């Protein structure tokens with residue numbers, strides 16, 4: 001009788017401790033914040049608390065343009081240039097022109113918002129315009145024409161128009177029909193032309209490539225090889241049709257990917273539905289639509305036309321003092337580079353810069369609950385401008401959720417001490433301490449043409465941020481007469497492996513360059529430190545050892561000191577530190593960037609795609625902060641010549657020591673397709689981490705409570721048993 005009641009008592013006691021620990025760990029989250037008035041606050045996934053976009057107002061200096069603001073920009077632009085009303089001028093993207101960093105950092109809730117401005121990329125009579133509109137004064141503040149080479153991001157209308165123009169050509173239609181393809185099954189897909197010298201200058205061009213959707217929605221696997229039309233987007237005419245003769249069109253059989261229509265055996269035991277339990281609800285809070293508060297983190301998240309998802313002002317609370325400490329001012333996927341490895345006439349130009357050429361935002365369709373994001377997810381919409389300046393809402397574009405994958409945050413077990421705890425299943429006294437790892441994820445998924453990219457920003461309570469890019473979707477494939485590798489003999493198609501009958505998966509690379517404006521402890525003045533592991537040779541006779549590794553630190557003085565090529569045989573750690581903020585031991589507060597599995601571009605530096613994708617020449621760069629240098633491939637990317645890239649900025653070699661600096665990281669993979677990538681490829685992921693390094697005085701999660709439940713055995717402290 002005494003035993004069970006003691007157990008019950010101690011369970012109660014631990015329950016109480018756990019409550020205490022929870023409240024001291026996240027005191028503000030559950031008390032003050034929910035009591036404000038007039039502001040929309042959402043705790044976790046409550047579908048009833050949706051933003052009413054028709055009346056939504058900005059609450060934070062970094063909040064994206066609202067529907068009302070976009071409409072107002074449109075009115076102001078119509079006044080400025082009537083072409084915007086008649087369709088002779090088009091809006092290619094519109095986004096908040098963020099206020100100066102100093103204003104944003106100083107701003108506090110309750111203050112007036114700094115003046116709201118929009119940056120518009122527009123096209124008028126073949127000229128690129130970068131226009132800044134001030135919403136408070138109702139005026140166009142600046143309108144710069146052709147600041148660099150290149151055209152603004154394409155619109156969905158551009159793609160539709162290009163396809164229609166191709167179909168207005170009798171010659172094009174005949175070439176399609178000559179291949180036995182019904183025009184009603186034809187998918188005329190505009191692809192980006194890249195830039196390859198004078199012949200293609202002075203006009204906007206799209207290359208329309210052909211597929212058949214006969215008997216399949218997966219037209220990407222049914223290319224009509226050997227044919228494309230080059231469309232002049234200013235004159236709206238076909239300027240060239242390339243027809244290299246017929247190549248068999250791969251069959252429709254086996255291309256279907258929709259569950260309801262497929263008819264394939266699975267040969268796998270069913271996996272039961274799975275979901276995460278949060279008996280007391282989620283622990284994160286979304287304030288005013290964009291400000292996320294979870295555990296010791298606060299950050300701003302928003303959807304973006306170009307970058308898809310932007311994280312701003314990521315701030316972590318100090319584990320000793322509770323003081324909010326700045327980690328990253330802004331982080332986002334800045335540009336993608338996807339060069340294909342076939343130099344032939346029909347494929348050479350395929351080298352896509354997806355963020356600047358088409359934008360990750362408009363291609364991000366609503367996430368699918370339970371499949372794209374777990375049950376406990378909360379969704380945030382995106383708001384964009386259409387070519388005529390009207391607003392469009394992209395619902396459920398970003399999801400936020402707490403992830404528990406059964407992993408451990410930290411642990412230790414111990415037997416070699418006399419006064420340890422009493423644990424079940426043993427007569428020995430032991431210490432067994434472990435903590436579950438729960439993280440918070442902000443996710444966006446986009447389908448840029450054939451490819452799908454999922455972007456995760458994952459926050460851990462130990463201060464780590466993990467960024468993951470996962471690629472899935474359809475390969476860009478090439479038709480071939482061959483059905484078996486044996487048919488190829490020694491002729492071997494050098495653009496890639498045969499992955500299905502008549503289908504070649506063309507070899508290509510994916511590079512994604514992140515803009516990481518780290519502001520460790522304050523908006524300004526960080527340094528980039530290369531921590532080198534150098535092999536030392538022991539002087540003979542001094543030790544039985546012959547060699548060892550020694551740590552040496554080098555502070556990068558200028559941008560060229562921070563153009564980093566990773567090498568396993570020359571290992572470095574890379575730290576961003578605040579030299580003005582020292583720990584109690586005198587170490588500068590810092591964060592480390594930890595590369596994950598990676599690949600590098602091996603194209604020659606004088607190859608036109610590589611000149612435009614030059615931001616992939618190094619895996620790490622550090623530049624001096626400059627508010628105009630956000631997108632690694634430049635402001636105007638379509639048909640750009642590579643005159644406004646991260647490489648160009650970094651080569652200015654500005655001083656970066658004890659300065660406001662931006663870290664850039666390129667993550668990539670080579671993709672040699674295989675049969676499993678057909679008809680849709682299973683997700684492949686790559687990631688990198690930003691991890692505290694002497695930022696906290698000690699392990700910041702040591703005080704976090706373990707989880708206790710009555711039905712599972714746990715150790716009891718020796719003293720209280």
Ligand SMILES: *[C@@H]1O[C@H](CO)[C@@H](O)[C@H](O)[C@H]1NC(C)=O
Pocket residue numbers: 167168169170173183184
């Ligand atoms: C080409 O085919 C498309 C689709 O059937 C049709 O709309 C278009 O009018 C045709 N073009 C010409 C010039 O006949």
Ligand SMILES: *[C@@H]1O[C@H](CO)[C@@H](O)[C@H](O)[C@H]1NC(C)=O
Pocket residue numbers: 626627628629649
């Ligand atoms: C800021 O960036 C723009 C675009 O690269 C450049 O024209 C300007 O000179 C830069 N300013 C400084 C101070 O580096």
Ligand SMILES: *[C@@H]1O[C@H](CO)[C@@H](O)[C@H](O)[C@H]1NC(C)=O
Pocket residue numbers: 524525580658659660
């Ligand atoms: C921060 O950087 C600025 C600009 O380089 C410099 O003038 C200032 O002295 C620095 N502040 C500190 C505390 O080092």
Ligand SMILES: [Cu+2]
Pocket residue numbers: 471508509510671
């Ligand atoms: Cu790929």
